[in-house]
Amino acid sequence: MNNKDYYKVLGVDRGASDAQIKKAYKKLALQYHPDRNVGDQQAEKVFKEISEAYSIVGDPQKRQEYDNGPQTYVGGHGFSGFTTGFTVNMNSGFDSIFSHFDEIFGGAFGGNANRQTRRSVNPDIDVELNLTFEEAALGCTKASMLQRHIACETCKGSGTRGGATSNCANCGGTGMYVQQQGYLRIKSVCSTCEGSGKIIVDACLNCSGDGIKVETQTVDIKVPAGINHGDCLRVANKGEHVYSDAPAGHLNIHLRVGHSSIFKRKENDIYSTEYVDIATLMLGGELKAQTIHGIKNFKIKPGFQPNSEFRVAEEGIHNADGTKGNHYIVLKLQVPVDLNAEQEEAFKKFADLLKS
Ligand SMILES: [Zn+2]
Numbered sequence: 001m002n003n004k005d006y007y008k009v010l011g012v013d014r015g016a017s018d019a020q021i022k023k024a025y026k027k028l029a030l031q032y033h034p035d036r037n038v039g040d041q042q043a044e045k046v047f048k049e050i051s052e053a054y055s056i057v058g059d060p061q062k063r064q065e066y067d068n069g070p071q072t073y074v075g076g077h078g079f080s081g082f083t084t085g086f087t088v089n090m091n092s093g094f095d096s097i098f099s100h101f102d103e104i105f106g107g108a109f110g111g112n113a114n115r116q117t118r119r120s121v122n123p124d125i126d127v128e129l130n131l132t133f134e135e136a137a138l139g140c141t142k143a144s145m146l147q148r149h150i151a152c153e154t155c156k157g158s159g160t161r162g163g164a165t166s167n168c169a170n171c172g173g174t175g176m177y178v179q180q181q182g183y184l185r186i187k188s189v190c191s192t193c194e195g196s197g198k199i200i201v202d203a204c205l206n207c208s209g210d211g212i213k214v215e216t217q218t219v220d221i222k223v224p225a226g227i228n229h230g231d232c233l234r235v236a237n238k239g240e241h242v243y244s245d246a247p248a249g250h251l252n253i254h255l256r257v258g259h260s261s262i263f264k265r266k267e268n269d270i271y272s273t274e275y276v277d278i279a280t281l282m283l284g285g286e287l288k289a290q291t292i293h294g295i296k297n298f299k300i301k302p303g304f305q306p307n308s309e310f311r312v313a314e315e316g317i318h319n320a321d322g323t324k325g326n327h328y329i330v331l332k333l334q335v336p337v338d339l340n341a342e343q344e345e346a347f348k349k350f351a352d353l354l355k356s
């Protein structure tokens, strides 16, 4: 599935213009539309394929990414590098294989009860957000630029000025054109209205008749402290908004948390390791240690056993719900090497004293 040649699927050259791609899609979509091929599973399969192909190469940005590296396309819908720090996953994309069809033809074609229901749902957008260990532990706010599709505000998605369409004169509004060629009666998609049966009398200038615009929105993503890798945050109504009469879809942010070279985490507790000299362990003293809340000083009691945990209360993760984790520091003994004569003498003397 990853190696599909979307250009081939649409029957165009790799160098085809956006307009040529749109035209090719329109033609094929009309030919293989399930409403026109009831019960024909092969037609449905082809329709799905061309819808998938158009969802990528019909979008200039996704097309460019596809051209640069088709290996990033998981299942034909995923793509990455949408904006810094994000991987956008268009799994939900537009909610059905009909979306681009409806987008182009304004839903004027066919339209059984199911399709009508589908049309009124604005899809969610799924993105991945990469966080550092510290960002996840402490929480953060990420201001991010995200693009979504919205209904053109000028024409409310109709693609026309004042919503005016008229029946296509060439096909009488049926979308199909019948020609007699010798003995044959050939029924084909009307080339004037491209099958919609409608002619836009006066195309909207704001969206060139597409009915849909791309909106760039800045979203402040507030990541609460203590989230985990794999958690999902939902920002309501920041998803697609192509149907202006329905509430916008949601923005689902799938969080990916990196590792730390210093800390490990178990629920709200933090674990780390520090090396301490032998005198501090024996006699007690100061410990300067890195916590997720910064470098802090702690007091070690005399006779602290190496490799055991020094517990620092409430220096772990402070969750929004008021719970606080602890920080456990495993103290390792740093054995001194290259002792000078005086130090060695002192240690020998100390060792003798221990035995006596
Ligand atoms: Zn418009």
Ligand SMILES: [Zn+2]
Pocket (backbone or CB within 6 Å): 168, 169, 170, 171, 172, 173, 174, 175, 176, 190, 191, 192, 193, 194, 195, 196, 197, 198
């Ligand atoms: Zn027509």
